[in-house]
Amino acid sequence: MKFCTSCGNTVTLQIPAGDDRERFVCTSCEQIHYTNPRVIVGCVPVYEGRVLMCKRAIEPRKNYWTLPAGFMENGETTPEGAARETWEEARARVSNLELYRVFDVPSISQVYMFYRCDLDDGRFGVGPESLETGLYSQADIPWDEIAFPVVHQTLKQYFIDASESHFPVRVSTVERRPRPNNT
Ligand SMILES: [Zn+2]
Numbered sequence: 001m002k003f004c005t006s007c008g009n010t011v012t013l014q015i016p017a018g019d020d021r022e023r024f025v026c027t028s029c030e031q032i033h034y035t036n037p038r039v040i041v042g043c044v045p046v047y048e049g050r051v052l053m054c055k056r057a058i059e060p061r062k063n064y065w066t067l068p069a070g071f072m073e074n075g076e077t078t079p080e081g082a083a084r085e086t087w088e089e090a091r092a093r094v095s096n097l098e099l100y101r102v103f104d105v106p107s108i109s110q111v112y113m114f115y116r117c118d119l120d121d122g123r124f125g126v127g128p129e130s131l132e133t134g135l136y137s138q139a140d141i142p143w144d145e146i147a148f149p150v151v152h153q154t155l156k157q158y159f160i161d162a163s164e165s166h167f168p169v170r171v172s173t174v175e176r177r178p179r180p181n182n183t
Pocket of ligand 1: 004005006007008009026027028029030031
């Protein structure tokens, strides 16, 4: 951040009084500009035992498969956001949303929340951010072409839980991956 979004003057990084970490503070109007983690909301839409998945049309991870998910918008609840993303990416309406998986990813300041839900009437299409969409059974999922580790973990857990018809909510942390080539 270089300029204040309130008055347009320059900002500097400093620790405000009473705070314990650096923030961008405006040199003119003194507004403190906080940045906080972003929430990604998504769905595990299920129809007759199969899960609705989307092949990504956009980077990152273009051409890889994912669950419908995206950044939460202002003014919506997390299930509303998850349902909205499912409509945007797969032109599918969902109902009976139940919180299923939460992933904290502190290394990139993100939180993922996935909701299990019913795919209404088994109907879906292809939204602008997807190349194709489809309903996949456990055996048919392109396991080697999953876009993100959190999606892989969620799907893997889903089919284990589905075999027992028991879907406890799980919260876990995705640790920073070691990068041996970086100092
Ligand atoms: Zn300012």
